[in-house]
Amino acid sequence: MPELPEVETVCRGLEGPLVGQQLTKVTQRRDKLRWPLPDNFAQRLQGRTIQRLYRRAKYILADLDDGWVWMTHLGMSGRMFIHDGLAPDPGKHDHVLLETDGGHTVVYQDHRRFGMMDLVPADALYKHRLLQDLGPEPLGNEFNGVVLSDALQGRRTPIKSALLDQKIVAGLGNIYVCEALFHTGISPRRLAASVAGKRAERLVPAIRDVLTKAIAKGGSTLRDYVQASGELGYFQHEFTVYGREGEPCIRCGQPIKRLVQAGRSTFFCAKCQR
DNA sequence: CGCGCTCCCTGGCCGC
DNA sequence: TGCGGCCAGGGAGCGC
Numbered sequence: 001m002p003e004l005p006e007v008e009t010v011c012r013g014l015e016g017p018l019v020g021q022q023l024t025k026v027t028q029r030r031d032k033l034r035w036p037l038p039d040n041f042a043q044r045l046q047g048r049t050i051q052r053l054y055r056r057a058k059y060i061l062a063d064l065d066d067g068w069v070w071m072t073h074l075g076m077s078g079r080m081f082i083h084d085g086l087a088p089d090p091g092k093h094d095h096v097l098l099e100t101d102g103g104h105t106v107v108y109q110d111h112r113r114f115g116m117m118d119l120v121p122a123d124a125l126y127k128h129r130l131l132q133d134l135g136p137e138p139l140g141n142e143f144n145g146v147v148l149s150d151a152l153q154g155r156r157t158p159i160k161s162a163l164l165d166q167k168i169v170a171g172l173g174n175i176y177v178c179e180a181l182f183h184t185g186i187s188p189r190r191l192a193a194s195v196a197g198k199r200a201e202r203l204v205p206a207i208r209d210v211l212t213k214a215i216a217k218g219g220s221t222l223r224d225y226v227q228a229s230g231e232l233g234y235f236q237h238e239f240t241v242y243g244r245e246g247e248p249c250i251r252c253g254q255p256i257k258r259l260v261q262a263g264r265s266t267f268f269c270a271k272c273q274r
Numbered sequence: 275c276g277c278g279c280t281c282c283c284t285g286g287c288c289g290c
Numbered sequence: 291t292g293c294g295g296c297c298a299g300g301g302a303g304c305g306c
Contacts, residue, residue, distance in 0.1 A: 003299060034282070034302090058300075076300055077284080093284085112283045114300060130302090157277060166301080173299055222299065242299095262278055265297085 002074045004058060004138065004171030005214035006233065010080050011055045013228025014106065017082050018062065021100035022049045030095045034075060034116045044119055045070060045098070057134050057170035061125070068119050071128070075114030080228045081107040106228075134170040138207050143169060145201035152192040152200055159195045160188035161262045163207075172207065175220060175242045178267045180207045182241045187273040188259070188266045213238065241267040 002010065028042040038044070045064075052063040062070040072078075081087070087097055087105040096108040096117065108115075120128050135151065136143040151168045152159070162168055163177040172180070181188050183206040186199055195203065214220060219233030222243070227233060236243075240250050245258040249269040259266050 006299075034300095073300080075283095076298070110283095111285065112298090114283065155276080161278085164301090175299060220299080263280080264300095 002058060002078070002219070003173030003176050004055075005176070005211055005235065006219035007058045007060060007074060007171075008055055008215050009219040009233065010074070010228050011053055011060050013082070014060070014080060015053050017100060017102065017104040017106060017228075018050045018098075019053050020049070020051075021102040021104075023047065023098050024101050025097075025099040027090075027097040028095070029090060029097070030113075033095060033110060033113045034073075037117055038119050041117065041119065042096075044068070056126075056131060056137070057166055058173070059131065063122060067122050069122050069125050071116075071118045071120055071125075071130075072108070073116045073130070075110060075112060075116070077112040078108065078110040078115035081109060081230065082228050083107065133167050135166060135168045136170065138169050138171055138211060143204065143208075145204050148204055149196045149200035152196040155192035157192050158188060158261055159186060159190050159192045160266050162192035162195075163203075164262070164264070169207070171211075174264050174266075175239070176207070176210055176214065178242045179210045179240060182268060182273060183210060185273055187270075188261060188268050190274075241269060243267065 023045050026042040026046040028037060031037065048064040048066055050062050051065055054061050058073060060072040064070060083105040085103060087107050090097060093111040094107050094109045098106045126132060136147060148169065152162055155162055160177055160181065163172050180203060184202050186195060186203065214235040217233060217235035218227050218231060220236040221232040222236060241256050244256045244267060246255050249256055249272055252269065252271050254269060254271045256267055257270050
């Protein structure tokens with residue numbers, strides 16, 4: 001489901017119901033999502049107060065009052081629902097339920113179960129195997145043309161694949177990579193190494209721009225995604241290439257093409273992107 | 275080491 | 291309506 005803008009939106013939506021609240025009851029209805037949940041997961045979360053909620057790449061992180069961090073990745077289909085009071089009877093894909101002393105219930109639902117949750121000591125958070133190799137946050141100060149250019153230097157993979165690599169820049173997924181490449185006029189097939197330099201300088205503001213605009217619209221809703229509030233995202237109406245195979249390019253009118261790179265669909269305009 | 279492919283799951287949709 | 295095939299926003303792990 002979710003790339004950076006969707007995860008950011010979910011994270012913001014969870015702040016009200018969770019931050020400063022104690023988890024009075026935590027229910028775990030499965031042993032594993034993508035991987036096994038940690039031992040005694042629900043027991044260890046129950047009774048804790050959430051002090052801060054934030055995002056790194058596509059991970060939602062919650063500082064607890066006992067020095068541990070609750071870590072969640074939504075995978076492809078993970079969703080967070082907020083209910084006033086108790087949740088209705090859980091469905092078969094509702095895997096974790098959290099009741100707070102503020103009177104809300106947050107339900108984690110994930111029908112494909114590609115998501116994950118873990119508990120990590122705060123002082124070693126970024127040593128977690130899933131966080132330790134992440135590249136810079138694309139909306140942060142540490143991401144700029146020089147940094148991106150250096151990361152692409154010498155890479156023989158297509159730029160599309162390189163931008164999906166979370167070690168190069170963290171948080172982009174299939175949609176926003178396609179969109180950013182279109183806005184920059186760079187072919188997804190171009191080797192990453194040839195984007196180093198001037199093209200990398202142009203890519204950085206395009207990536208920032210598309211992510212910022214998507215966050216402002218509450219992310220993109222294709223199939224599953226809804227904000228924690230239950231609202232849909234609206235950025236999908238602004239897609240220029242993603243999911244538009246055969247439809248006219250908004251710039252030149254040529255039909256948008258689809259190709260498969262590293263097993264994922266890429267959408268692009270063969271005329272505007274070189 | 276760096277790359278692409280397969281696989282982990284379920285469900286929606288399309289064509290027959 | 292049913293069924294098979296294909297597709298899906300992620301990304302670890304493996305083989306080359």
